Amino acid sequence: MAEERYDRLKAGITEALAEKPKRDALYTAMKRGRDSRRAAVAARPDGDAFRKDVRATKLQCIEKLPELVERFAGKVRERGGTVYMAKDGAAAIEYILDVCRRKNAKSVAKSKSLTSEEIQVNEPLEHNGINVIETDLGELIIQKVHEKPYHLVFPAVHKTAVQVAEIFKKETGQEIPPDAGEIMKVVRKYLRPIFLNADIGMTGANVGIAETGAIVIETNEGNARLVSSIPDVHICIMGMEKVVDTVEDALKMVMAHPVSAVGQMLTTYVTFMAGRSQLGDGEGRGPRETHIIILDNGRSEMRDDPVFADALNCIRCGACMNMCPTYGVVGGHTFGYIYPGPIGIPWTAAVHGLEKAGDFAPLCISCGLCKEICPAEIDIPMMIAEVKDRDSQKHPAPIVNKTLMMAENFAGLGSATAPLSNWMLNNSLFRILLEKTSGIDRRRKLPPFARRTFTKRFRELPPDTSSKGRKVAYFVDIYANYNAPELGIAAVQRLREKGCEVVVPPNQKSSGYPFIGYGDLKRARETAEHNVKALIDFARRGYDIVATEPTAAYCLKLAYHKLLHSDDSRIISERTHEIFEYLQLLETESPSPAPLKGKRFGFHVSCHQRPMSSGLAAMEWLRARGAEVELVETGTCCGMGGTFGLKAGALGYDLSQAVGDPLFRKFAEANVDAIVTESSVCTIHLKGGTGMKVYHPLELLFQ
Amino acid sequence: MNDDLVERFHKKYEVLSGKVKIASVVDDAVAHVVGILNSGNVTCIAVSALPEFLQRPIEEHCSSAGIEVLKPPFRASQLPGAMDRAQVGITVPDFVIAETGTLVEFATDDAARLVSTLPRLHIGIVWAEQLVAQLTDAAPRLRAVFSENTGNCVATFISGPSRTADIEMKLTLGVHGPEEAHAIVIMDRRPADG
Numbered sequence: 001m002a003e004e005r006y007d008r009l010k011a012g013i014t015e016a017l018a019e020k021p022k023r024d025a026l027y028t029a030m031k032r033g034r035d036s037r038r039a040a041v042a043a044r045p046d047g048d049a050f051r052k053d054v055r056a057t058k059l060q061c062i063e064k065l066p067e068l069v070e071r072f073a074g075k076v077r078e079r080g081g082t083v084y085m086a087k088d089g090a091a092a093i094e095y096i097l098d099v100c101r102r103k104n105a106k107s108v109a110k111s112k113s114l115t116s117e118e119i120q121v122n123e124p125l126e127h128n129g130i131n132v133i134e135t136d137l138g139e140l141i142i143q144k145v146h147e148k149p150y151h152l153v154f155p156a157v158h159k160t161a162v163q164v165a166e167i168f169k170k171e172t173g174q175e176i177p178p179d180a181g182e183i184m185k186v187v188r189k190y191l192r193p194i195f196l197n198a199d200i201g202m203t204g205a206n207v208g209i210a211e212t213g214a215i216v217i218e219t220n221e222g223n224a225r226l227v228s229s230i231p232d233v234h235i236c237i238m239g240m241e242k243v244v245d246t247v248e249d250a251l252k253m254v255m256a257h258p259v260s261a262v263g264q265m266l267t268t269y270v271t272f273m274a275g276r277s278q279l280g281d282g283e284g285r286g287p288r289e290t291h292i293i294i295l296d297n298g299r300s301e302m303r304d305d306p307v308f309a310d311a312l313n314c315i316r317c318g319a320c321m322n323m324c325p326t327y328g329v330v331g332g333h334t335f336g337y338i339y340p341g342p343i344g345i346p347w348t349a350a351v352h353g354l355e356k357a358g359d360f361a362p363l364c365i366s367c368g369l370c371k372e373i374c375p376a377e378i379d380i381p382m383m384i385a386e387v388k389d390r391d392s393q394k395h396p397a398p399i400v401n402k403t404l405m406m407a408e409n410f411a412g413l414g415s416a417t418a419p420l421s422n423w424m425l426n427n428s429l430f431r432i433l434l435e436k437t438s439g440i441d442r443r444r445k446l447p448p449f450a451r452r453t454f455t456k457r458f459r460e461l462p463p464d465t466s467s468k469g470r471k472v473a474y475f476v477d478i479y480a481n482y483n484a485p486e487l488g489i490a491a492v493q494r495l496r497e498k499g500c501e502v503v504v505p506p507n508q509k510s511s512g513y514p515f516i517g518y519g520d521l522k523r524a525r526e527t528a529e530h531n532v533k534a535l536i537d538f539a540r541r542g543y544d545i546v547a548t549e550p551t552a553a554y555c556l557k558l559a560y561h562k563l564l565h566s567d568d569s570r571i572i573s574e575r576t577h578e579i580f581e582y583l584q585l586l587e588t589e590s591p592s593p594a595p596l597k598g599k600r601f602g603f604h605v606s607c608h609q610r611p612m613s614s615g616l617a618a619m620e621w622l623r624a625r626g627a628e629v630e631l632v633e634t635g636t637c638c639g640m641g642g643t644f645g646l647k648a649g650a651l652g653y654d655l656s657q658a659v660g661d662p663l664f665r666k667f668a669e670a671n672v673d674a675i676v677t678e679s680s681v682c683t684i685h686l687k688g689g690t691g692m693k694v695y696h697p698l699e700l701l702f703q
Numbered sequence: 704m705n706d707d708l709v710e711r712f713h714k715k716y717e718v719l720s721g722k723v724k725i726a727s728v729v730d731d732a733v734a735h736v737v738g739i740l741n742s743g744n745v746t747c748i749a750v751s752a753l754p755e756f757l758q759r760p761i762e763e764h765c766s767s768a769g770i771e772v773l774k775p776p777f778r779a780s781q782l783p784g785a786m787d788r789a790q791v792g793i794t795v796p797d798f799v800i801a802e803t804g805t806l807v808e809f810a811t812d813d814a815a816r817l818v819s820t821l822p823r824l825h826i827g828i829v830w831a832e833q834l835v836a837q838l839t840d841a842a843p844r845l846r847a848v849f850s851e852n853t854g855n856c857v858a859t860f861i862s863g864p865s866r867t868a869d870i871e872m873k874l875t876l877g878v879h880g881p882e883e884a885h886a887i888v889i890m891d892r893r894p895a896d897g
Contacts, residue, residue, distance in 0.1 A: 029872050079854055137878055138869035154869060161871050180870040184878050191879065196783050212849040214858075222865040222880030225820045229813035229857075230783045247842045247849075254860075255838055265803045266838070268719070268862050269880070272845060275855030280814040284779030 012334030033322035036263030075213025079275030089119030105199035111224035113204025152318035201227030358391030365641025366517035388519020400439025454485035479680035554608035594626025606679035715804030719863030
C-alpha cells in the first residue's frame with residue numbers, strides 16, 4: 001500500500017517535470033502572487049502587522065464559535081432567511097436537492113465556492129438532472145474539461161489561452177482567437193443568459209457576521225453579485241469556521257484575504273448580504289428565498305484537536321500555495337486532493353480523511369515558509385508534521401526517510417573513517433550501492449567528512465584567558481562538527497574576539513529537524529528534550545546560545561518550544577541567537593581595514609532564517625567588511641528542503657532540482673564572484689545547481 | 704472639502720482601472736454624464752434612485768438624444784431581462800472609501816444592485832463630503848445600515864470595473880460586470896433632495 005502510494009506520487013511529479021510550459025506558467029503565476037503580495041504588504045502603513053491582528057481575531061472567534069454560529073443563524077432567521085446546519089457533505093447535498101425538487105429547478109448558476117467543492121455538490125445535482133454552471137471564469141474552464149482546480153485562486157492557471165479558446169469553441173461553435181480579451185468577450189455573452197435565467201443561484205461565503213446575520217462574498221469578476229441577486233432562490237454554502245463576531249472582524253478578513261492572495265487591497269466586489277431582497281416591485285416570478293447552509297463536516301472535531309484546530313483560522317487566500325516550493329512545480333492536481341497546497345494537507349486530513357492527506361503530504365519539504373506568509377500565522381508546517389506522523393502509524397515511512405533521520409550516526413561513521421569514507425563518497429559504484437540501500441541520490445555531491453571533528457579540535461584549542469564579559473554556549477550541529485570543523489573554530493574565534501567566553505556544552509546532539517520534517521514527532525520530542533537538557537544549565541547560568549546552522553537555530557528558537565511547551569524550552573528559545581545576529585549585537589565599530597573590499601557576493605537566505613534574522617545580519621556583517629552583497633532570491637525555498645534533496649529520484653533530487661532551477665539561473669545571471677549562504681544543505685544544493693563557489697560567511701575571512 | 708481624500712481616491716480608483724471625473728457642481732457632473740453617454744452607442748440606460756436634481760437633467764438629455772431611461776420603480780415582472788438591455792447604469796453610492804478606491808452602495812431591492820452589475824458601463828456619482836479615509840471607517844456605517852434595516856439589506860463595495868486574470872494571469876476587464884467604471888466626484892456640498 002505504502003509503495004503504491006509513493007509510486008502514484010512519483011508518477012505525478014515525473015509528469016509535472018516533463019511538462020515544461022505548464023510548469024513555467026505555474027511558476028510565473030506563483031511568483032507574481034508572491035511579488036504582488038510583498039509589494040502590497042510593504043505599501044501598508046503597518047506592514048505585515050495585520051497578520052497578528054487577523055490571527056488574534058480568528059482565535060477569538062473560533063474560541064466562541066458555537067455561540068457565534070448560533071447568534072449568526074438567529075440573525076439570518078430574523079431577517080427571513082433559512083438556515084440549515086449540515087453535519088456533513090451528504091446532509092448538505094440532501095438539503096440542496098430538496099430545495100431543487102421543491103422549486104422544480106432545472107439550473108443552478110454557481111459563483112466560486114471551495115466549500116461546495118469540498119462536498120462535491122455538482123455531481124449529485126447533475127445526476128438529478130440539474131444543469132450546474134460554474135460562473136467564475138477559471139472554475140468554468142476546468143468544469144468544461146472535468147478537472148479539479150489547479151490552484152485555489154487561479155483554478156485554471158495551467159491552461160494556455162490556446163487551450164481555453166479551444167474549450168469555448170467547442171462550447172459555442174464559434175472561432176475564438178487565443179487571446180484572453182477575446183475569449184472573455186465570448187464568455188460574457190455565453191454566460192449572460194445563464195445568469196438571467198438560472199432557477200437557483202449558489203454562492204459560498206468568505207465570512208459570516210454574527211452581529212448582523214450578513215454573509216460576505218468577495219469576487220473580482222462580479223459573478224457572485226449576479227447569482228446572488230437575479231435567481232429567486234439563493235443558496236449559500238459556508239464552512240462554520242467562517243463566522244466572525246463583528247463587522248470590524250469581517251473587514252479584517254476582507255482586507256487580509258486579497259492582500260495575501262494577489263496583493264490587492266480589496267477584491268473588486270465585496271457583497272454584504274443580509275436576508276433576501278425583492279427584485280423589483282410587484283409580482284415577480286416567485287417568492288424570493290435565501291438558504292444559508294452552515295457546514296460542519298469535521299470542523300467541530302478539528303476544533304477539539306490540539307493540533308488541527310489551527311487550520312480553522314484559514315481564510316482561504318491561497319498564499320501558502322504561492323509560497324510553497326514544491327507546489328509551485330507540481331501544481332494542485334498532484335499536491336492536493338480537493339484542498340490543495342500546504343494548508344490542504346491538514347484540511348484534507350480533517351474533512352476527507354488522513355489517508356487522502358497522507359497521499360500527498362510527502363511533497364511538503366518542511367521549509368516552513370507557508371507559516372511565514374500565512375495571514376493568520378497558522379503553523380501549517382507543524383500540522384503537516386502531525387499528519388505525516390499520524391499517517392506513519394499506518395504506513396511506515398520509506399527507508400530513505402529513516403536513513404536521513406539517522407544522519408548524525410552516518411556522519412559520525414563518515415568522519416571516523418575519513419579519508420576512506422570520502423573516497424567512497426566520490427566512487428560511483430559505491431554511490432550506486434548507497435542509493436540502493438539508503439535511498440540517497442547518486443547524483444548528489446556530498447561534502448567530505450573531516451577526520452578530526454570540531455569537538456576534538458575545540459578541546460585542543462589553547463585556553464582563552466582574557467577577561468570576558470559575555471558567556472556563549474555554542475551549538476554545533478552535524479555539518480560544523482563532522483564536515484567543516486574549521487567553520488566552528490572560526491565561530492569560536494569571532495566570538496572570543498568580541499569578548500565572549502565560549503563553551504561547547506557536552507552531550508549536545510544534532511538538531512533532529514529531520515524528525516519533524518519526516519513526521520516522527522516522538523523522536524523529534526526526544527531530541528528536543530535531550531538538547532534542551534544539554535543546554536538548560538548553561539542558559540540558566542546566563543549563557544547565550546549561539547548556532548551557526550540556521551536550522552539548528554530554528555529548532556532551538558522555535559521548533560523545540562512548540563514540541564515541548566516547557567519552561568526550559570522557553571528559556572532556551574529566549575537565549576538562542578543566530579551567529580551573525582549575535583555578532584552584530586556586539587559590533588560597536590566598523591572593522592578596518594575592509595578585508596572583503598572589491599568582492600561581490602550573491603546572498604542566499606535559508607528558509608529557516610526567515611522567521612529569525614532573514615540573513616540580514618550576515619549581509620550587514622559582510623558589507624561592513626567591504627563586500628558588495630546582493631540578495632538573490634525567487635521568494636521561496638531553493639528546493640533542498642533540508643535533506644529532502646538528498647533523496648533519490650522524483651520525490652527528492654529531481655523535484656529539488658526543478659524547484660532550484662529558477663534560482664540557479666538568477667545566480668548565474670547575477671554579476672557576483674560567489675554565493676554566500678549560512679546553511680550547509682543549501683550550500684550542497686547551490687554548488688551542484690550553479691557550479692559556482694559557495695561559502696559560509698565565516699569562511700570568507702579564513703580562505 | 705476633503706481635497707486630500709479626493710486626491711487619494713482619484714489615484715487609487717485609476718490604479719484599479721476606473722476612471723475619475725471631478726465636478727465642481729452638479730451641473731458639471733451632469734455634463735460629464737452627457738459626455739460619457741455621447742461617446743458610445745448608447746440607446747438605453749438604467750438609473751437607481753437618483754435625486755431629482757440629477758434625474759431631471761439626465762432624463763432631459765436622454766429624451767433629446769433618443770436614449771431610453773429605465774428608472775425605479777422597476778417592475779418585477781420585467782426583470783431581469785429589461786435591465787439587461789441597458790448599456791449604462793448610473794447610481795449614487797452611499798459613501799466612498801478613499802484608501803481602497805471603493806464606492807459603497809446600500810440596497811434593499813436587488814434591482815438596484817443590477818444597475819451597477821449588468822450594464823457594460825457603470826457611472827457612480829458621489830460627493831466629496833461622502834469620502835471616508837480608510838476601510839475601517841466603513842464599519843460604523845455598515846453597522847448603522849444593518850441595524851436600521853432589520854429585514855433584508857445588501858451593502859456592496861465596488862472598486863473599479865469587473866476584472867479577471869483567470870486566463871494566463873492576464874488582466875481583462877468586464878468579464879461579467881462593467882468593463883468601464885466611472886466615478887464622478889462633486890466637490891460642492893450636496894443640495895437637499897427634491
